Every structure is written in C-alpha cells, then in structure tokens.
Amino acid sequence: MPELPEVETVRQTLKNFIIGKTIKEIQVYYDPIVTGDSDHFANTLTGQTICDIDRIGKYLIFILDRDAFISHLRMEGKYNIVDASTPLNKHEHLSFIFRDGSELRYQDTRKFGRLELVNKDTYRQDLPLAKLGPEPWDADPETIYAKIHKSNLPIKTLLLDQTIMTGIGNIYANEICFTLKIDPRTPGKRLSKRRVAELITISREILEQAIAQGGTTIHSFDANGITGLFQLQLNVHTQKICPICQGTITKEMVRGRGTYYCKTCQKKKG
Known part of the structure; x- marks a missing residue:
C-alpha cells in the first residue's frame, strides 16, 4: 500500500x-x-x-x-x-x-x-x-502521549492508526520501531513521554529520507513509471539479517499485519 x-x-x-x-x-x-x-x-x-x-x-x-x-x-x-x-x-x-x-x-x-x-x-x-491525526511534522508529543499512554495495543498497531498520527503504513512502522529499538509488540502504555518524543522525531526522519528517495518500490508502486529507491535502505522490512547484530530478522503477524523485527535489538517491555 x-x-x-x-x-x-x-x-x-x-x-x-x-x-x-x-x-x-x-x-x-x-x-x-x-x-x-x-x-x-x-x-x-x-x-x-x-x-x-x-x-x-x-x-x-x-x-x-x-x-x-x-x-x-x-x-x-x-x-x-x-x-x-x-x-x-x-x-x-x-x-x-x-x-x-x-x-x-x-x-x-x-x-x-x-x-x-x-x-x-x-x-x-x-x-x-x-478524522485524521496530524502528520509527524505537526505532531505534538504531549498530545500523542495522551492518546496512547493508557493503551494496551502494540505500538506497531498504534503507529498504523491514522487518527493518532497520519501517513505511516506497515513498511515505515516496521522501520520506525527498529530505529527506536523497541519491540513492535510493546503496549503503547509502556512508552514514556521521552520515548514518545523520540518516536515522533524518528518518524519524521524516516519519512523524510523515504521522500528524498522517491518512496519504497515494493510490488507494484510507481509514480507514472518513476520508481522509488528507499527499499535499498530498509533495515528490517522484508529483510532477513539484522544490520546491527547480524542476527535473524523475525517475521510474525501483529494484529493482522506482517511485522519484521530483531528480537535482539528490539526489546519488549510489558
């Protein structure tokens, strides 16, 4: 998508x-x-x-x-x-x-x-x-924290909720969790205000990098024949080896979405 x-x-x-x-x-x-x-x-x-x-x-x-x-x-x-x-x-x-x-x-x-x-x-x-939430560039950490700090839903699922923060889909949610060094299954309530602020900053940075590369071309995406290059920079999504620890990337379903993460580098809390 x-x-x-x-x-x-x-x-x-x-x-x-x-x-x-x-x-x-x-x-x-x-x-x-x-x-x-x-x-x-x-x-x-x-x-x-x-x-x-x-x-x-x-x-x-x-x-x-x-x-x-x-x-x-x-x-x-x-x-x-x-x-x-x-x-x-x-x-x-x-x-x-x-x-x-x-x-x-x-x-x-x-x-x-x-x-x-x-x-x-x-x-x-x-x-x-x-009904959409703000894009990461407009997101206020206090407001986002207030929306997720009581949630038992996985942080991966919350990233995909367009009413909380809009624009992030499955590919970039996986990449954001990896860069944040957090297990995507971690409940939203386990994130402190500091971690939520980091989450927003990382979301901005990853989306900006992807825009600069013309997006990620996986399967059928192109823009009038112009394909993106960000797939060459993906750390975990569709990958097999972690670029940090060289361990095996795990793929499993989290609330119905294919989720890639490194069990060594992304620790779960709660």
Whole structure:
C-alpha cells in the first residue's frame, strides 16, 4: 500500500505534468471507483482546470477552479499520464481527458482506491480528512502521549492508526520501531513521554529520507513509471539479517499485519 512518502512522490510527479490543464471530458469505466454519484462527479469537474495538488497523510487532493476531489490509492492505485490515443488497459478505471490531447488515467488492479468530490474551501475540516491525526511534522508529543499512554495495543498497531498520527503504513512502522529499538509488540502504555518524543522525531526522519528517495518500490508502486529507491535502505522490512547484530530478522503477524523485527535489538517491555 502506498504510504505517505509514495503518495508525496505521486503528488510531486503529477504536479509537473497536469497543473494548468483543463478537463475536456471524464470517463468512468468502473462506477464504484468514485464515492457517490459518478455522473455527478464527472459533470461537475468537466471544464475545470487543475490548479494544484495537496496531500494529507495518504490522501491526494486535486484542487480545481471551483471544486476539488480527493483520491486514496489504497493497495495498488496509481496514475498514468498518456496520450489520448493510447489504448485503455483493463485495470484503468477512470480517465481525465484534457483539452491538449493528453489523459490522466487512474489504474487500480484490485479496485480498492476511491475518488470523491469535496468542498474546495473546507476539505481539511470535512470527512473523511477531518478524522485524521496530524502528520509527524505537526505532531505534538504531549498530545500523542495522551492518546496512547493508557493503551494496551502494540505500538506497531498504534503507529498504523491514522487518527493518532497520519501517513505511516506497515513498511515505515516496521522501520520506525527498529530505529527506536523497541519491540513492535510493546503496549503503547509502556512508552514514556521521552520515548514518545523520540518516536515522533524518528518518524519524521524516516519519512523524510523515504521522500528524498522517491518512496519504497515494493510490488507494484510507481509514480507514472518513476520508481522509488528507499527499499535499498530498509533495515528490517522484508529483510532477513539484522544490520546491527547480524542476527535473524523475525517475521510474525501483529494484529493482522506482517511485522519484521530483531528480537535482539528490539526489546519488549510489558
């Protein structure tokens, strides 16, 4: 699943290609890919120009003249920028056809992603974005500590809770726990205020490093053909040997999510 660095890479890439383009027509080939009425979505946005692309957590927000729409890529969503004459592939479910003859196509092998029309002026205060917690750069240690200090849930699970702190998914949660030198199964209530502050700092640093590398390319992620390189710097996720102690990396399920960690370097408390 694309996480914050991958979605930010998509945002930066798309801005280079589609800002200033005017939508001539929208074709929806799979109606459920749009939340709400797909005809209303297409009719509302047709004729408008793309002015900017924002991002909150894992959501992209396309800002147009009068309206905006959000896009969540979920498991395997991606955008392809092609010439309008390019044949449609079976996994492309929606096309923004621009007046200059180019197209922005939304592709999603598993069809889990969603696009939704939102208010251009209030989308940050409206659902579904209003329920998200702050990104690590905006997170206050006292506030995050207050949310987790009574929790029996594993810290790995809490990192994945987008209402606590948004943008972190499975890959980066594994890497954050490793850098923090904490067993991902450790209950949130075992973290002191100092450790929560360290957690936030490490989260920022790892996400910044991943953004600088264009994200992590595992399985199908790319941004219009541009693949990330952060997978070359992964310490534990999908790895077999710990880079610190040279011991074997353990993989097990933690609350249903595949979790990689080093039993020697990451000690559990509680």
